[in-house]
Amino acid sequence: MRELDIAAMRAEYGGEPDLTESWLADGWEPLVRRWLEDAVTSGIAEPNAMVLATVESSDEGPRPFSRTVLCKDLSPAGVIFYTHYDSAKGRQLAAVPHASATFVWPALAHQIHLRGSVHPVPDDITLAYWRSRPRNSRLGAWASQQSRPVGSRAELDGLLADVTTRFADVEDIPVPPRWGGYRLRPDVVEFWQGRRSRLHNRIRVRLDERGETLAVERLQP
Numbered sequence: 001m002r003e004l005d006i007a008a009m010r011a012e013y014g015g016e017p018d019l020t021e022s023w024l025a026d027g028w029e030p031l032v033r034r035w036l037e038d039a040v041t042s043g044i045a046e047p048n049a050m051v052l053a054t055v056e057s058s059d060e061g062p063r064p065f066s067r068t069v070l071c072k073d074l075s076p077a078g079v080i081f082y083t084h085y086d087s088a089k090g091r092q093l094a095a096v097p098h099a100s101a102t103f104v105w106p107a108l109a110h111q112i113h114l115r116g117s118v119h120p121v122p123d124d125i126t127l128a129y130w131r132s133r134p135r136n137s138r139l140g141a142w143a144s145q146q147s148r149p150v151g152s153r154a155e156l157d158g159l160l161a162d163v164t165t166r167f168a169d170v171e172d173i174p175v176p177p178r179w180g181g182y183r184l185r186p187d188v189v190e191f192w193q194g195r196r197s198r199l200h201n202r203i204r205v206r207l208d209e210r211g212e213t214l215a216v217e218r219l220q221p
């Protein structure tokens with residue numbers, strides 16, 4: 001079998017015109033939307049996936065903690081994702097309500113990084129999204145105490161079977177009490193576009209607490 005040469009793995013970027021400050025003339029949100037649309041058009045799997053990093057406060061001091069979630073809404077106010085409020089991320093966000101979220105689409109040589117404060121969304125927003133979820137996803141959310149250990153796959157399947165029975169006659173399965181959305185309200189959004197010879201384009205937008213642009217700056221790659 002051929003040896004896996006990780007060090008030799010590299011892609012050449014380039015192709016589209018250079019990202020410039022003018023692409024941000026209408027703010028950060030339209031460009032996030034455009035790059036997300038590009039990812040959808042390109043057929044990338046889970047185009048709205050983003051890596052969410054939070055801070056875990058431990059006895060040893062603060063520690064970074066990251067995992068992938070799906071962006072389920074985008075507006076000038078920020079990005080929304082849904083999860084269990086008592087999950088590891090939920091507990092971390094209750095203690096330190098700040099996070100970063102990174103979209104990466106290597107096939108397009110695009111990355112977007114957002115950083116800011118995180119706020120639970122109002123119940124009506126969660127409910128509207130919840131109602132759009134397939135029944136199986138709703139049952140799964142009820143079955144799982146996210147981030148808690150479970151003895152086996154069989155035990156997990158048993159939990160799902162229990163909630164399936166419990167809601168068998170319920171058409172409109174309610175939102176679990178500790179499940180819902182968070183909005184990350186960015187104070188920084190950085191766009192990265194891969195270029196030839198590793199001289200990539202990075203443009204950072206800094207925002208005030210009302211979401212108004214404070215600065216658009218080019219960063220060295």
Ligand SMILES: Cc1cc2nc3c(=O)[nH]c(=O)nc-3n(C[C@H](O)[C@H](O)[C@H](O)COP(=O)(O)O)c2cc1C
Binds near residue numbers: 049
């Ligand atoms: C592509 C992808 C999308 C995911 N989307 C979500 C999501 O939207 N919400 C969520 O709670 N977990 C999602 N997960 C699972 C999380 O990565 C994670 O395992 C889970 O939320 C528990 O994280 P925590 O223990 O850090 O709280 C996704 C995982 C992958 C790989």
